Amino acid sequence: MTDAVSELYSDTYAIAQDAADPLRDMRSQFLIPQHVGADQAYFVGNSLGLQPRGARAHVEEVLDKWAHEAVEGHFTGQAQWMPYHELVRESLARLVGAKPLEVVAMNTLTANLHFMMVSFYRPTRERPAILVEAGAFPSDRYAVESQIRFHGFDPATDLIEVQPDRDDGTTSMEAIERAIATHGARLALVLWPGVQYRTGQAFDLPRIVKIAHAHGAVCGFDLAHAVGNLELALHDSGVDFAVWCHYKYVNSGPGAVAGCFVHERHAHSDRPRFAGWWGHEQNTRFRMGPHFVPTPGAEGWQLSNPPILGMAPLRASLELFDAAGMPALRAKSLRLTGYLEALIRERLDGTLQIVTPADPAQRGCQLSLRVIGGRGLTGRDAGRALFDDLATRGVLGDWREPDVIRISPTPLYNTHADVLRFVRAVEAWRDG
Ligand SMILES: *Cc1c(COP(=O)(O)O)cnc(C)c1O
Numbered sequence: 001m002t003d004a005v006s007e008l009y010s011d012t013y014a015i016a017q018d019a020a021d022p023l024r025d026m027r028s029q030f031l032i033p034q035h036v037g038a039d040q041a042y043f044v045g046n047s048l049g050l051q052p053r054g055a056r057a058h059v060e061e062v063l064d065k066w067a068h069e070a071v072e073g074h075f076t077g078q079a080q081w082m083p084y085h086e087l088v089r090e091s092l093a094r095l096v097g098a099k100p101l102e103v104v105a106m107n108t109l110t111a112n113l114h115f116m117m118v119s120f121y122r123p124t125r126e127r128p129a130i131l132v133e134a135g136a137f138p139s140d141r142y143a144v145e146s147q148i149r150f151h152g153f154d155p156a157t158d159l160i161e162v163q164p165d166r167d168d169g170t171t172s173m174e175a176i177e178r179a180i181a182t183h184g185a186r187l188a189l190v191l192w193p194g195v196q197y198r199t200g201q202a203f204d205l206p207r208i209v210k211i212a213h214a215h216g217a218v219c220g221f222d223l224a225h226a227v228g229n230l231e232l233a234l235h236d237s238g239v240d241f242a243v244w245c246h247y248k249y250v251n252s253g254p255g256a257v258a259g260c261f262v263h264e265r266h267a268h269s270d271r272p273r274f275a276g277w278w279g280h281e282q283n284t285r286f287r288m289g290p291h292f293v294p295t296p297g298a299e300g301w302q303l304s305n306p307p308i309l310g311m312a313p314l315r316a317s318l319e320l321f322d323a324a325g326m327p328a329l330r331a332k333s334l335r336l337t338g339y340l341e342a343l344i345r346e347r348l349d350g351t352l353q354i355v356t357p358a359d360p361a362q363r364g365c366q367l368s369l370r371v372i373g374g375r376g377l378t379g380r381d382a383g384r385a386l387f388d389d390l391a392t393r394g395v396l397g398d399w400r401e402p403d404v405i406r407i408s409p410t411p412l413y414n415t416h417a418d419v420l421r422f423v424r425a426v427e428a429w430r431d432g
Contacts (some may be wrong), residue, residue: 007344008260009423014416017339023332023411029053030251030413035394041418041425043397045410046225049251054316081308081316085299088311090320092259093327095243095250097233101297102261105314106306107225107296109245110139110260115301116146116241116260119271120218128153129186131179131217133171136162136188137197140222144191153179154391160187168355170201170362171415177211184215192219194226194244198400200231200356200366213238213353226261229333229364229410231326241266246269247413249410250321250366252314258306262298276303320412331410332366340367340409340414344422348366351430357406368400374430379403391427395422 007013015051018024030050032039042050049078065081067072074081085105093100106112121130121144128151130144145155161182163174180190190212195202205221212219221242221328230247233241242261246252252258261270275287279302281293294300321329344352345369355368371383380403387399397407409419 008339009347011417011420014420017416019333021332022414024237025426026324026411027413028322028417029320032215032413033396034364038394041395041414041421043395043407043409043414043418043422044317045249045251045412045414046049046052046406046408048247048254048396049228049249049317049410050413051253052251052316052320053342054311054319055253055313058312059309060314061423062308066379075181081305084134084271084311085302085306088314088318088400095245095321096227096234096259096261097231097237098235099264102264102268103234104260104302105257105311106260106302108255109222109243110143110228111259112142112243112260113220113222113276114144114147115303116163116220116243116262117189119266119269119273119301120220120241121151122218122271123151123153123188125149127188127216128185129158129160129183130189130191131160131183131187132191133193133196134163135196135198135226136161136193137222140191141191144354153312158186164199167355168199170196170199170357171357173204173207176208177202180211180215180217183219187212187215187217190217190219192221194223194232194242195364195366197225198368198406200225200363200406202226202357202361202363205239206233209238223259225366226364228321228329229366231281231330233263243406246317247313250314250315251412255310255312256314257310260298260301262301267297267300273301274303278302278304278306290418318342324412329411330338333409334412336409336411336416336419337363337365337367340407340422343419344369347423348426348430353424364408365410366406369405369407371405376432386426388430390422390425393425393428395425397422419426 088105089100094104148155162179164171192208209219218240223242223244227244240263245258246256247256262333279296279300351374353370353372356363371386374382384404387405397405
């Protein structure tokens with residue numbers, strides 16, 4: 001064991017792993033930020049993914065088209081703006097395991113969450129409640145709370161938060177099951193994350209859908225930290241809707257246009273929705289009639305003609321996901337994060353505590369790390385000190401209050417050498 005681990009802790013090993021990586025050429029498709037003349041070890045794809053080299057060309061294509069064709073750009077030449085969202089539809093469907101009819105790129109994440117709740121959160125006096133995780137991402141919590149109030153109900157009784165039940169702050173399937181069973185008759189909606197943003201815990205999504213539906217609730221997912229990270233099978237999961245952003249693991253730039261899934265069974269839904277002209281049936285949209293007829297599927301929830309400049313980098317990014325394929329990316333991700341975990345256990349035992357579940361099926365690429373000691377510091381002080389020190393060494397993670405450093409080796413552009421560099425940087429801080 002000791003021999004095997006010391007082998008892991010060597011440049012030779014890391015370099016050999018990277019050389020044997022079938023996805024090794026993907027990294028050169030990205031612009032890696034520099035730190036004193038060398039590549040950063042960038043582990044913040046969970047927050048803002050790196051820029052694909054192809055993004056600039058797609059953005060410039062739009063700018064050029066605008067310059068030369070102006071309004072005609074909507075209907076002429078390559079990558080016409082009118083059906084521009086269709087250019088990403090098939091790739092997006094592959095990325096999340098959906099049918100093309102079930103996905104659309106539009107708006108931003110929190111906006112899509114609201115628009116989905118307009119249709120899929122239909123509280124009644126008997127069933128007014130929304131069940132979420134305790135410690136949900138603030139925007140999600142604000143959104144559900146404000147929806148409950150908007151319908152005249154009271155978050156104090158109708159927002160049900162499932163508390164983490166394990167010592168490490170993660171939540172067992174049993175706790176979720178118990179909460180849904182306890183409140184089942186009052187639940188209008190179960191909203192759950194694919195991957196918890198602070199702990200990195202990944203959930204058994206089909207099972208959550210099954211339990212929610214068995215108790216008569218609608219089910220939705222926020223996949224902000226799951227999309228481009230895990231292999232998803234949204235159609236088969238049976239979930240009613242899902243929302244996500246594209247600036248994290250999907251590398252489409254700050255504030256990128258977001259994604260939305262509506263299950264095929266709702267493709268012709270007559271549920272209430274907030275409508276806009278871009279959701280109108282395509283063939284008759286420009287007759288400009290007064291009556292809204294929705295386009296079947298997720299596209300029927302569009303409001304506006306989309307921001308073409310904002311959508312352009314998403315095309316570049318999805319080309320890379322198509323080239324690599326999620327199964328290969330996940331396979332590499334398991335190796336890379338497994339390598340990080342093994343090195344932390346071997347080299348940083350008294351320094352870092354891994355919060356994220358050890359079971360690879362219960363996590364994506366991210367490990368959330370609590371700093372338990374080093375340099376005579378403890379708790380939050382140790383965490384902040386290490387975090388700041390890493391940045392001066394060109395090793396970028398991110399900090400989540402109150403005491404977690406998130407390190408997310410992404411399979412598109414991170415390497416085993418990056419991971420080794422992180423571990424050595426922590427050792428240098430601790431021993432320095
Ligand atoms: C990143 C993230 C958001 C951010 O919302 P925006 O509307 O894109 O600003 C919301 N919810 C979760 C769970 C996130 O991880």
